[in-house]
Amino acid sequence: MTGPTEQDGFETISPGDAFTLLGNETRIDIIRVLGETSDESLSFSALRGRVNVADSGQFNYHLNKLAGSFVRRTDEAEYELTYAGAQVIGAIFAGTFNQRGLTRSFDLDSTCTTCGSVLLVEYEREHVTISCPTCNDQRSTFAFPPGAFENRPRDELVDAFDTWLRLYLTAVVEEFCLTCAGRMRGSIIDDSQYLDDQEVGIEHICERCTNRSVNSVGVYLLYHPAVVAFHYDHGIDLTETPLWELSWLHEQETTVVSRDPWQVQFSSEINGDHLEVMVNEDLSISIL
Numbered sequence: 001m002t003g004p005t006e007q008d009g010f011e012t013i014s015p016g017d018a019f020t021l022l023g024n025e026t027r028i029d030i031i032r033v034l035g036e037t038s039d040e041s042l043s044f045s046a047l048r049g050r051v052n053v054a055d056s057g058q059f060n061y062h063l064n065k066l067a068g069s070f071v072r073r074t075d076e077a078e079y080e081l082t083y084a085g086a087q088v089i090g091a092i093f094a095g096t097f098n099q100r101g102l103t104r105s106f107d108l109d110s111t112c113t114t115c116g117s118v119l120l121v122e123y124e125r126e127h128v129t130i131s132c133p134t135c136n137d138q139r140s141t142f143a144f145p146p147g148a149f150e151n152r153p154r155d156e157l158v159d160a161f162d163t164w165l166r167l168y169l170t171a172v173v174e175e176f177c178l179t180c181a182g183r184m185r186g187s188i189i190d191d192s193q194y195l196d197d198q199e200v201g202i203e204h205i206c207e208r209c210t211n212r213s214v215n216s217v218g219v220y221l222l223y224h225p226a227v228v229a230f231h232y233d234h235g236i237d238l239t240e241t242p243l244w245e246l247s248w249l250h251e252q253e254t255t256v257v258s259r260d261p262w263q264v265q266f267s268s269e270i271n272g273d274h275l276e277v278m279v280n281e282d283l284s285i286s287i288l
């Protein structure tokens with residue numbers, strides 16, 4: 001195993017070495033205890049007591065393996081998680097690495113804006129799909145951490161879907177990859193293949209991990225101040241309304257004005273008032 005190396009001021013170990021360090025239950029217990037404690041840090045004896053390893057030498061060996069990468073020794077000679085350690089405990093609690101096969105299916109307390117049927121939630125392969133069983137269309141499909149189902153009653157779970165989806169879409173529109181913290185690049189694409197009934201969509205691809213997200217033009221405009229204000233003036237708070245209740249996010253509300261360069265016009269109509277927005281080739285937005 002190679003030791004830590006200095007690179008551009010960062011101390012790095014290879015990903016393989018980092019994951020090898022985690023391949024031991026005692027080390028995972030150390031990280032878990034440090035993640036669960038309400039104290040900022042724990043002394044050696046307090047940590048050892050909570051991890052419950054009788055052999056002090058064994059415990060010391062495993063703690064030293066983690067020191068410098070997932071655990072750090074404070075100036076007061078106590079132990080706390082590093083950012084990497086906190087990410088590991090977060091992934092464990094979210095069930096990212098260790099929970100599989102959870103499936104759920106239930107009615108949403110929300111109706112289809114087209115036909116009035118009750119919308120259906122299905123959870124499978126760590127993805128949530130919200131759809132209308134009558135129109136047979138998918139409103140939203142997104143990856144969702146299985147650990148979020150723990151200790152959440154159904155209504156809170158639905159709020160959690162909406163919060164998670166907003167966080168994800170906000171990051172995508174701002175070109176930030178939540179998977180790897182890399183930069184995403186967006187472009188307008190011909191999109192009948194990915195979004196039902198939509199002639200065009202907005203595709204974002206991460207430059208680093210190639211994570212890909214394709215969304216409607218409506219989703220891209222969801223947080224634009226002019227769109228938020230237009231809805232607010234007509235009694236609709238876009239920051240509170242669940243995304244699957246916004247029919248214009250999923251229906252064809254766009255007109256392709258030009259394909260080279262791309263110019264796509266988005267139209268919104270509420271009570272006879274209109275908002276017209278143009279999305280340009282470089283994804284800049286103009287209000288018409």
Ligand SMILES: [Zn+2]
Pocket residue numbers: 112113114115116117132133134135136
């Ligand atoms: Zn429907």
Ligand SMILES: [Zn+2]
Pocket residue numbers: 177178179180181182183206207208209210211
């Ligand atoms: Zn990425």
